[in-house]
Amino acid sequence: MLVRFTVSNFLSFKEPTEFNMLTGSPRRLEHHVYEPIKGLELLKMAAVYGANGAGKSNLVKAMVFMRDLLLRGWQSPTGMQYKLDPSYKEKASTFEVELVCGGSTYLYGFDLLPASISEEWLYRTQAGKPDEIVFHRYTQAGKTRIKIAEAYLQTQEQQLRIQLYEQEILKDTDTLLQVLATSKAPFEPAQAVHRWITKLWIILFPHSQPLGLVWDLLSNPAFFQFAKEIMCTFHTGIQDIQ
Numbered sequence: 001m002l003v004r005f006t007v008s009n010f011l012s013f014k015e016p017t018e019f020n021m022l023t024g025s026p027r028r029l030e031h032h033v034y035e036p037i038k039g040l041e042l043l044k045m046a047a048v049y050g051a052n053g054a055g056k057s058n059l060v061k062a063m064v065f066m067r068d069l070l071l072r073g074w075q076s077p078t079g080m081q082y083k084l085d086p087s088y089k090e091k092a093s094t095f096e097v098e099l100v101c102g103g104s105t106y107l108y109g110f111d112l113l114p115a116s117i118s119e120e121w122l123y124r125t126q127a128g129k130p131d132e133i134v135f136h137r138y139t140q141a142g143k144t145r146i147k148i149a150e151a152y153l154q155t156q157e158q159q160l161r162i163q164l165y166e167q168e169i170l171k172d173t174d175t176l177l178q179v180l181a182t183s184k185a186p187f188e189p190a191q192a193v194h195r196w197i198t199k200l201w202i203i204l205f206p207h208s209q210p211l212g213l214v215w216d217l218l219s220n221p222a223f224f225q226f227a228k229e230i231m232c233t234f235h236t237g238i239q240d241i242q
Contacts, residue, residue: 003021003022005019005020005066007062008093008094009092010062010095011080013055013059019046019059021042022042037103037104039126039128060203060205063201065080066097067198070175070197071198073173076115077113080093081093092111092118096108096110098125099197101192101195101196104189104192105125106189108123108177109121110175115172117137117173119138120137120175120177121136122134122177122189122193133149134189135152135176137170144166144172145166146165146170157185181195228241
């Protein structure tokens, strides 16, 4: 479940801009509140509204950009940085999402330069407690460095694997999250967060292919015929579906 999304230096967003699902102080509609984890209260639904050109669509486009970078691979932010300040053309574009999955809350994000990922991080978060690092990937003296929580470096094999990622496997345009999530060695936090972003973070536009039962009926003739036949056996008076 989405907790918050933050973006900066992308399209119309110059400074960090946050959209979140956290509850406010007015509590008139208690049934709109959902508590996926004790101490974390989120809204079941929220809306973004504003004048034309206020950035509503750009917020969704930023979410799509982040998801697609993990889903489809590297895409440069060149041409999509904040244009009203020329100096931002050379600055990093930042994307960050906090989410609930697998009974835990995670904060994942990255900084993108025109030709590389300069920084990437994954933390486990808890309300009222310091964030716990899962991994932090950064650039130092032109080289990639990876810091991993000690809990995932218990064996020599795990330590050697991270060194191999750092020195050989991980390219400047690869996300460490993708590498860890698709590795043969299980890395559960990366797998959970990667799955949420690429499979459960569903973003729909007016032109998107529709989802759900109606689309299944319209797009699958065999399923439509099955549904029609079984519906007519329920003795409701329905004789046909068109």
